Amino acid sequence: xxxxxxxxxxxxxxxxxxxxxxxxxxxxxxxxxxxxxxxxxxxxxxxxxxxxxxxxxxxxxxxxxxxxxxxxxxxxxxxxxxxxxxxxxxxxxxxxxxxxxxxxxxxxxxxxxxxxxxxxxxxxxxxxxxxxxxxxxxxxxxxxxxxxxxxxxxxxxxxxxxxxxxxxxxxxxxxxxxxxxxxxxxxxxxxxxxxxxxxxxxxxxxxxxxxxxxxxxxxxxxxxxx
Numbered sequence: 151x152x153x154x155x156x157x158x159x160x161x162x163x164x165x166x167x168x169x170x171x172x173x174x175x176x177x178x179x180x181x182x183x184x185x186x187x188x189x190x191x192x193x194x195x196x197x198x199x200x201x202x203x204x205x206x207x208x209x210x211x212x213x214x215x216x217x218x219x220x221x222x223x224x225x226x227x228x229x230x231x232x233x234x235x236x237x238x239x240x241x242x243x244x245x246x247x248x249x250x251x252x253x254x255x256x257x258x259x260x261x262x263x264x265x266x267x268x269x270x271x272x273x274x275x276x277x278x279x280x281x282x283x284x285x286x287x288x289x290x291x292x293x294x295x296x297x298x299x300x301x302x303x304x305x306x307x308x309x310x311x312x313x314x315x316x317x318x319x320x321x322x323x324x325x326x327x328x329x330x331x332x333x334x335x336x337x338x339x340x341x342x343x344x345x346x347x348x349x350x351x352x353x354x355x356x357x358x359x360x361x362x363x364x365x366x367x368x369x370x371x372x373x374x375x376x
Contacts, residue, residue: 161195161230161259162219163187166202166238179203182234189263190232193270198228210245220249223258230259230270247288254279324350325371328364338364 163186165179183199190197202215210216216239222228231253233239239262240246253260253269261268268274324345331341338361345359352359 158194158196159229160198160227161190161193161232162198162200162223162228163190163232164200164202164216164219164238165234166213166216168204182238185234185263186232189261190230193230193261195230209242210240210249220252224252224256226256226258228258230261232261233263235264236262325367328368329371332368337361338368 163183165182165186167179167182179201183201187197187199200215200219202213210220219228219231223231236246240249250260259269260274261270267277328341331344332338341364342359342361345364346357349357350359351357352363
């Protein structure tokens with residue numbers, strides 16, 4: 151590179167094909183690469199071609215090349231991601247919105263040639279902003295649903311680890327001891343303190359007992375007696 155010459159920004163051109171894709175539409179990696187190279191080069195980028203061969207589009211978790219590319223884009227090691235078609239990038243709405251969200255958050259360009267979606271344009275940025283907002287709304291709705299579930303459990307007196315979920319494994323001798331000490335009027339905190347002093351492991355092999363843990367064990371044990 152000559153002195154004073156500016157280095158070009160980098161565009162990842164991602165081409166993916168599975169055996170089934172080639173059977174269905176015959177769009178080979180070579181055909182994708184030709185389109186991608188033309189578009190990215192025309193936009194002034196230094197092209198880095200990325201190939202993912204024999205990989206299903208069902209989830210990005212099964213595509214290490216794409217996951218690594220997204221990581222590097224987020225880290226600022228490249229500036230744009232070019233893909234020929236939406237189904238080459240993602241086949242699930244969840245994955246697509248996740249990628250849109252990442253491009254919006256980290257400020258890298260996303261270009262989908264088949265949709266004409268390009269975040270370098272005003273229209274593209276508008277669409278991506280709406281999609282990122284949709285992804286954020288979906289996360290918020292999931293959080294609210296989880297809160298509703300937790301509140302419903304509390305309203306119905308359900309305790310995680312007692313009525314629902316994995317049950318703690320506690321020696322019957324410890325269970326009976328906790329019940330006997332509670333029957334004698336000893337607080338949950340004092341019971342926990344005594345178990346800690348004796349270094350008795352908790353249900354999941356932990357080293358420290360808490361009053362809430364003792365309460366849950368006691369409640370669970372009482373349920374088995376009714």
